[in-house]
Amino acid sequence: MSRRRHRVVRTKARSCTGKVRHPDRATALDRIRALRRLGRVRLGAYPCKHCGGWHIGHQPKPRT
Numbered sequence: 001m002s003r004r005r006h007r008v009v010r011t012k013a014r015s016c017t018g019k020v021r022h023p024d025r026a027t028a029l030d031r032i033r034a035l036r037r038l039g040r041v042r043l044g045a046y047p048c049k050h051c052g053g054w055h056i057g058h059q060p061k062p063r064t
Contacts, residue, residue, distance in 0.1 A: 015049075015050050019056075021053035021054070021055065022055070022056070025045055025054055027054070028045035028054040028055070035056075042061070043056055
C-alpha cells in the first residue's frame with residue numbers, strides 16, 4: 001500500500017469515526033440549537049466529503 005493511500009484512509013477515519021452523522025444541514029442545525037441551550041456556543045455544521053452526511057464541530061475563536 002502506498003504512503004499516500006494510507007494517509008487518505010487515516011483522514012477518512014478521523015473525519016467520520018466516532019462522529020454523529022446527520023442526514024441534512026437542517027437536522028444538524030437543530031442539534032446545534034439544542035447544544036447551545038447546554039452552554040456550547042461555538043459550534044457549526046459542515047458537510048462531510050467522506051460519508052455525505054453532516055457533522056457538528058467547533059468553530060475557531062473569533063480573532064480580536
